[in-house]
Amino acid sequence: xxxxxxxxxxxxxxxxxxxxxxxxxxxxxxxxxxxxxxxxxxxxxxxxxxxxxxxxxxxxxxxxxxxxxxxxxxxxxxxxxxxxxxxxxxxxxxxxxxxxxxxxxxxxxxxxxxxxxxxxxxxxxxxxxxxxxxxxxxxxxxxxxxxxxxxxxxxxxxxxxxxxxxxxxxxxxxxxxxxxxxxxxxxxxxxxxxxxxxxxxxxxxxxxxxxxxxxxxxxxxxxxxxxxxxxxxxxxxxxxxxxxxxxxxxxxxxxxxxxxxxxxxxxxxxxxxxxxxxxxxxxxxxxxxxxxxxxxxxxxxxxxxxxxxxxxxxxxxxxxxxxxx
Numbered sequence: 001x002x003x004x005x006x007x008x009x010x011x012x013x014x015x016x017x018x019x020x021x022x023x024x025x026x027x028x029x030x031x032x033x034x035x036x037x038x039x040x041x042x043x044x045x046x047x048x049x050x051x052x053x054x055x056x057x058x059x060x061x062x063x064x065x066x067x068x069x070x071x072x073x074x075x076x077x078x079x080x081x082x083x084x085x086x087x088x089x090x091x092x093x094x095x096x097x098x099x100x101x102x103x104x105x106x107x108x109x110x111x112x113x114x115x116x117x118x119x120x121x122x123x124x125x126x127x128x129x130x131x132x133x134x135x136x137x138x139x140x141x142x143x144x145x146x147x148x149x150x151x152x153x154x155x156x157x158x159x160x161x162x163x164x165x166x167x168x169x170x171x172x173x174x175x176x177x178x179x180x181x182x183x184x185x186x187x188x189x190x191x192x193x194x195x196x197x198x199x200x201x202x203x204x205x206x207x208x209x210x211x212x213x214x215x216x217x218x219x220x221x222x223x224x225x226x227x228x229x230x231x232x233x234x235x236x237x238x239x240x241x242x243x244x245x246x247x248x249x250x251x252x253x254x255x256x257x258x259x260x261x262x263x264x265x266x267x268x269x270x271x272x273x274x275x276x277x278x279x280x281x282x283x284x285x286x287x288x289x290x291x292x293x294x295x296x297x298x299x300x301x302x303x304x305x306x307x308x309x310x311x312x313x314x315x316x317x318x319x320x321x322x323x324x325x
Contacts, residue, residue: 030090030266031064037256039095040079042072046210046290050124050254051095053286057277058270068095075099075164075324077110084112088259090266094118096257098166098313101306105314106164107324115310119262120303122274123255123295125287128228129170129206131241132221137203142225142244145204149180156182159202161190163325169313170206170227170250172320177245186325197221208252209234209291227251234291253295253309255302271299 035058039051048070055066071079076099086092094100096118104114112118131142137156139145149156160168163186175182185202187193190211197205198220206227213234215221225241226232227250241248256274258267277283278296287294295302316322 030269031062033091034065034067035091035093037066037068037093037095038079038083039068039070040072040076040097040099041070043070046127046208046252047095047097047254049290050287053283054124054256054274054277057280057283058273061273061276066093075103075106075162077103077107080114080118081110081112083257083259084117086259088261088263090258090262090270092259093121093270094257095254096120096306097254098169098252098309099164101309102164102166102169102313102317104310105317106322115307117260118257118306119260119267120299120306121256121258121267122271122299123253123297123302123305124274124278125290125292126228126251126253126295127209127290127292128226128232128251129167129208130212130216130226130235130238131174131204131224132197132207132212132216133204133224134197134200134202135220135222136200137222140222140224142239142241145224146178146180146244149178149182153181154183156180156204157185157202158182159185159187159193159197159205161193162186162188163322164317165190166208166250166252167193167206168322169316171204172316172322173248173250174206174241174245176316176319177248206250210289213291228293232291233288252292253305255295255305257302257306267299 037051037055039047041047051068055068058066071082080100083092083094100114139148158171193205194211196202216223223238225239226235227241229242229249231240275296278294
């Protein structure tokens, strides 16, 4: 059967447009059922708070529940593995964070590859840490701490929330870049580590802003500097570590990812909605309460952060010879 040229061109155009229409229809119909956001850490921490905050925003915007599910264990690996093994349909998402980037080199037997198996959706927030000292330590600035540590090698005990945690990695990066010798004391979580820092059982710690701000304001702990590249609005009178150690930067960040091969139109829709949330005054104010800065941008922007952080912390893991607990 022969078609007139005009009819043939119309049919050909419709055939070419069909995949586009299908993608648009899929994105418009998403989500058709509840979505899980897997947080690889226990309820109550920054990962959990961020997942629930962005989940509520997406619930309100998209008309289906975005439910946070805590899968704590193995430094976040259990939760990540659950997402990697889920169907790539947009209904299981990952609240990605620094330990994902660290674990890529810290663990030698992972059943997944973070950069290969997790598709970036959007960054959400970057939160600075603070160098905190027990007031008994005779140092009030970063240069004084470096001088004191070099004059007393192996005498400063530096606490962390555990091997491979963001505070641990921030401390090891500091050691690598300043050539000081401090002793790492890992705890099972940030709260007991801060408690011993307050009690003087340990001398120093890199601590995330939400866990430390009240102790700083009350004068119970001495804050020397923040770890981000720029000063924090929460502590505007504190310098950055990079002011004294050029190139130093360490922070906690959170963003959303999905199993690889998740349809691009679904990822793009989630990215648009998350960025809309990050521009909303109420969401911005709530994230500001965590002491952080917004990480808005495209999926590619968040993908670059994931890659850069994985490479950066891989070098620190190798330098420090860190092993999983």
